[in-house]
Amino acid sequence: SQQGEEDPQALSIQEGENATMNCSYKTSINNLQWYRQNSGRGLVHLILIRSNEREKHSGRLRVTLDTSKKSSSLLITASRAADTASYFCATERGAQKLVFGQGTRLTINP
Amino acid sequence: KAGVTQTPRYLIKTRGQQVTLSCSPISGHRSVSWYQQTPGQGLQFLFEYFSETQRNKGNFPGRFSGRQFSNSRSEMNVSTLELGDSALYLCASSLSSNQETQYFGPGTRLLVL
Numbered sequence: 001s002q003q004g005e006e007d008p009q010a011l012s013i014q015e016g017e018n019a020t021m022n023c024s025y026k027t028s029i030n031n032l033q034w035y036r037q038n039s040g041r042g043l044v045h046l047i048l049i050r051s052n053e054r055e056k057h058s059g060r061l062r063v064t065l066d067t068s069k070k071s072s073s074l075l076i077t078a079s080r081a082a083d084t085a086s087y088f089c090a091t092e093r094g095a096q097k098l099v100f101g102q103g104t105r106l107t108i109n110p
Numbered sequence: 111k112a113g114v115t116q117t118p119r120y121l122i123k124t125r126g127q128q129v130t131l132s133c134s135p136i137s138g139h140r141s142v143s144w145y146q147q148t149p150g151q152g153l154q155f156l157f158e159y160f161s162e163t164q165r166n167k168g169n170f171p172g173r174f175s176g177r178q179f180s181n182s183r184s185e186m187n188v189s190t191l192e193l194g195d196s197a198l199y200l201c202a203s204s205l206s207s208n209q210e211t212q213y214f215g216p217g218t219r220l221l222v223l
Contacts, residue, residue: 031210042114042200042214088153097143097166098202098212100153 005101006089012107019076021104023089024069030092032065032072037086037103046074046087076106084108111137114203114215122221128189131218135182135203141165142184143212144176147198156199159184160207188220196222 007022025032031050035043049056049065049072056063062075076083086105090098115134123129135142143166144156155168159178176186182203188195198219202212 033211035214040198040217040219042216043202045211045213048210092210097155097158098145098153099155100145102152 006087006104008104009102010105010107012109013079014109015079015081017079019079019083019106019108021074021087021106023072023074023101025072025089025091025101026070027091029067032063033090033098034061034063034072034074035088035090035100037088039085043088079106079108081108081110114201114213116199116201116215116218118218119216120219120221122223123191124223125191125193127191128187129191129220130185130187131199131201131220133184133186133201133203133215135184135201136213139203139205139213140182141204141207141209142178142182143202143204144184144186145200145202146170147200147217148194148196153200156186158207165207191222193222196220 005024013019029051031048033048034046036046037043047058047063049063060077065072084107086103088100088103090100117132141160143158145153147153157176158166162178173189178184198217200217201215204212
């Protein structure tokens with residue numbers, strides 16, 4: 001079963017614009033992670049935010065976490081063609097290790 | 111350090127056959143997890159191995175099994191393949207079972223005909 005639900009399912013923007021993806025989850029968490037997947041390949045870890053953190057930055061990435069709403073957002077600023085990928089949020093749920101959402105498919109148009 | 115490697119990268123099998131996939135974790139990593147990715151079900155956790163012992167298991171039938179060797183390399187086996195087993199199988203490693211960040215391999219794409 002999916003713990004996280006990403007929104008939107010697909011997003012298409014122009015190069016240079018900002019991209020925002022949202023993730024909602026159902027149960028309490030210790031942390032939430034975002035991963036990127038390029039065209040059916042392996043996942044790359046982007047950022048981890050803990051339940052006691054509200055915002056975290058890494059380069060052009062900004063992640064927020066609202067535990068009261070059980071939601072997180074990933075913002076990619078100044079998008080590039082190389083950012084074209086699927087983005088997944090993931091939470092740990094006991095024995096299930098990482099539980100992923102369905103992902104947001106991001107397309108950056110030149 | 112070399113990343114997580116998986117072999118083979120692509121595989122075609124027929125229904126009823128069995129398949130074994132291999133995963134070599136990052137050097138020094140002792141935890142290996144397996145995930146199945148399909149368009150319909152998304153990414154789903156299969157199982158995790160740490161120090162040659164299965165630590166956690168997802169909701170998959172007994173046809174899916176795995177093991178881990180003393181050098182932390184892991185294999186997963188699927189017996190009596192079904193069409194629905196067609197998927198991308200991803201392996202991920204981490205230093206320990208408690209480490210939160212997992213490092214993924216490129217995956218093995220399995221097609222069952």
